[in-house]
Amino acid sequence: MTHVEDELTSQPECWERAEAEAVRHFGALPARGERVAIIGCGTSYFMAQAAAVLRESAGQGETDAFAASEFPRGRSYDRVVALTRSGTTTEVLDLLGQLKGRTRTTALTADPATPVMTAADEVVVLDFADERSVVQTRFATTALTLLRAHLGLHTDAVVADARTALATPVPEELVGCTQFTFLGRGWTVGLANEAGLKMREACLAWTEAYPAMEYRHGPISVTTRGTATWMLGDVPEGLAEQVRETGALWVPGALDPLAELVRVQRLAVAVAAARGLDPDRPRHLTRSVILARP
Numbered sequence: 132m133t134h135v136e137d138e139l140t141s142q143p144e145c146w147e148r149a150e151a152e153a154v155r156h157f158g159a160l161p162a163r164g165e166r167v168a169i170i171g172c173g174t175s176y177f178m179a180q181a182a183a184v185l186r187e188s189a190g191q192g193e194t195d196a197f198a199a200s201e202f203p204r205g206r207s208y209d210r211v212v213a214l215t216r217s218g219t220t221t222e223v224l225d226l227l228g229q230l231k232g233r234t235r236t237t238a239l240t241a242d243p244a245t246p247v248m249t250a251a252d253e254v255v256v257l258d259f260a261d262e263r264s265v266v267q268t269r270f271a272t273t274a275l276t277l278l279r280a281h282l283g284l285h286t287d288a289v290v291a292d293a294r295t296a297l298a299t300p301v302p303e304e305l306v307g308c309t310q311f312t313f314l315g316r317g318w319t320v321g322l323a324n325e326a327g328l329k330m331r332e333a334c335l336a337w338t339e340a341y342p343a344m345e346y347r348h349g350p351i352s353v354t355t356r357g358t359a360t361w362m363l364g365d366v367p368e369g370l371a372e373q374v375r376e377t378g379a380l381w382v383p384g385a386l387d388p389l390a391e392l393v394r395v396q397r398l399a400v401a402v403a404a405a406r407g408l409d410p411d412r413p414r415h416l417t418r419s420v421i422l423a424r425p
Contacts, residue, residue: 135333135410139268139396143293145260146276146285152257153280159237159253160281164192165209170199172222172420174267174328175214175274180321182212182278188317189282196321199223213238216262216270217419218245227251239274264411265418266332268396271325272389279389292390299394301401304380308359311336312350313395314343319364319388326363326395333399333410343367354379361395363388 153160161167167186169179176198183196197203199213199222211234215223218240227250230236238251241261248254260273279285311330315323320342327340341350344367346360351373354360358379362370366383374381384391403410 133400133409133411134262134264135266135268135396136400138262138264139393139400140297142269142272142393143290143297145257145269145273146290146293148259149257149273149276150280150285152255153277153285156255156277157281159255160278161186161191161194161210161212161237166192166207167194167210167212168202168206168208169194169196169212169214170202170223170226171214172199172220174271174325175216177321177325177328178214178271178275179212180324181318182275182321184318184321185279185282185284189284191282199226202226204229208234210235210237212236213247213251214271214274215239215247216241216267218242218247219419219421221420221422223247224250239277241270265413265416266329266399266410268329272392275389289387289389292386293393296386296390296393296397301394301397305359305382305398306401306405308357308380309337310353310355310358311338312346312354312358312360313338313340313363314346314360314370315340315363315388316343316365316367322363322388322392326361326392329392329396329399330402332413332416333396334403334406334408335414336399336402343370346370347373351377361391363391 171179179196183194186194236251237253238247239255243256260270313323313326323340327338330336330338354377356378360374361382
């Protein structure tokens with residue numbers, strides 16, 4: 132079993148623990164009414180996208196998401212939340228350093244022995260969700276679960292759906308597809324982006340991700356036989372029928388969207404195996420991007 136496969140199967144237990152951790156770290160997480168930005172890189176950025184929409188939709192306050200390198204430094208926030216599994220990513224640490232003493236910052240990380248512990252004003256350590264793999268699975272979803280629980284949006288049904296996602300075989304017809312498109316709405320747009328990234332990282336698949344209503348505005352033109360179009364969240368009226376008319380495989384999201392992401396993670400491992408690839412050794416990637424100083 133690969134590290135990726137081993138780690139992604141532990142997600143239900145990690146999510147249960149994250150729910151309890153949310154209560155313990157209540158004071159370090161955004162308060163109702165705060166103007167918040169959530170930042171990250173790669174997978175963490177996509178989790179930030181999902182969390183930002185969830186918080187603002189829940190009426191908790193204006194919430195934006197940015198890649199750490201694209202943060203608008205002239206904009207004012209009450210708090211900036213950084214998602215960083217390794218606690219060593221250069222862009223995240225640089226931004227936290229620039230915000231020190233000006234804007235309250237909170238970091239969610241997996242490793243308590245890294246520079247982020249002093250770079251942020253407050254730190255939430257999810258070391259039980261740390262990973263050996265380069266490809267992120269359980270840390271990202273556990274961090275998002277913590278934030279969902281903080282908003283009162285996590286339920287036992289989410290964990291049950293994750294267990295279903297792990298117990299249900301990956302369909303062979305999905306493994307045989309050559310192109311994968313992931314669609315989302317609202318907070319699940321971030322999950323769709325992450326689903327596409329997982330497939331690219333772990334199995335070098337051709338993947339795309341879009342807001343579901345944007346799919347008709349051009350992207351559907353490349354959809355054909357051999358394409359899997361996977362919906363995470365509520366389906367726009369008529370879209371499934373349009374996709375099927377192209378000859379593509381339509382994959383409805385029957386589970387909680389975060390559990391659907393677990394299904395995608397399993398698909399990425401299965402496709403990697405079918406293509407003779409090792410998902411623990413993704414091409415050109417390292418566990419953390421640490422840039423050399425001039």
